[in-house]
Amino acid sequence: MPELPEKKQRLLDAGVELMLAKGYNATAVDEVCSCAGVTKGSFFYYFKSKEDLASQLIGHYDAMRKGRLAEIMGVPPEDPRDRVYVFLDAAQEMVACAAADGCPCCLVGTLAQEIHVDRPELRDECCSRFEAEIERFAGDLAAAKAAHAPKASFDPKGWADLFLALIQGSMLIGKARQDSSIVINNLAHFRAQLEAVLPPA
Amino acid sequence: MPELPEKKQRLLDAGVELMLAKGYNATAVDEVCSCAGVTKGSFFYYFKSKEDLASQLIGHYDAMRKGRLAEIMGVPPEDPRDRVYVFLDAAQEMVACAAADGCPCCLVGTLAQEIHVDRPELRDECCSRFEAEIERFAGDLAAAKAAHAPKASFDPKGWADLFLALIQGSMLIGKARQDSSIVINNLAHFRAQLEAVLPPA
DNA sequence: GAGTACATACCGACTAGTTGGTTTATGCCT
């Protein structure tokens, strides 16, 4: 890790906070600067454009997300099925934690939906973050199936797609309702259904 | 129906088209006007602000959606369970149809996510459209359960919440991927799981 | 002539991005 300069770090943090809440277009560069306590000159020293900020924000956010998840999960179990359920535990805890202060939400999903037509590069960036997460989860599901339920006929990639869509959609509706319980409930619902085809240990 | 003036109709159609693709903030009033072949004077004759346009757009869009759905469904069956599955058929057909030309998407979800912090009135508008849809579906599910699977222990409201979140999230990811197959697949997945707790006739 | 249905021209506010500079840290030579 090259240890980011403090002001750049502050700009990234402010950017995440603002864009998470208001999206890309409604977040002004000036606002990011004043929120970070930094001037505009500095901003354009670290980022060549607003779009560049968003692009770096996606990486920054995704790294933070993975970090928190890893922290909650601890050492990932050897067994892929255990890994699946430990991951779901961690996801549930992360959501519950986010629900405690405001609504759980995801910068990648928020940006993807807003800019998918006008900013194809940002869209691709979001998309590849989605795919990485899906691939990881689908991989664990496939390995778990092979090891513990080889006769079951369920499609790991299909379940992983379903999982991500469900989370993203739940957060969207949670924002509209200003109530995050739907995220928690739908996650629990997903888990229960998965347990029916892949019984936990 | 009070038969809208032609220019207002054109403004509404252009508004739906543009905001569906680019969202609220990235859609300029001037753009809506030129897309509708109408001047700005006319725009502000029919709408008192851009936000007013968006508000009317939500109603316009929701009415269109319901209209198309009713067209596909035909006369809703008496039996609530049949209504549930005829509705799911229709939803699948609508999605397939939308997938044929571009990505299926929903103005209510798009707007809700983008403006939920800055425009509370629009957010509430979106939210109540969500709730209406959920309530309708949950009502049918509850009636179907009472009539055909009274012993089953599944929560109609929970399934309706799950359905809407899944659809919205699938469309979000479909946009990021520029591939709508996830919407189709997740809908089929949902249907299969529902059939397990509420077997169709 | 009063109201409806537009059209045109315009304004103030805001926004992304630039410029031209100052300060601060770093490495090097003596």
Added chain:
DNA sequence: AGGCATAAACCAACTAGTCGGTATGTACTC
């Protein structure tokens, strides 16, 4: 160690353009 060149880090003020909204005018109808 002390001085100095160099570059990285940072800043305030400005610019060009865009956007939502308004003021004013006009043609037509009742």
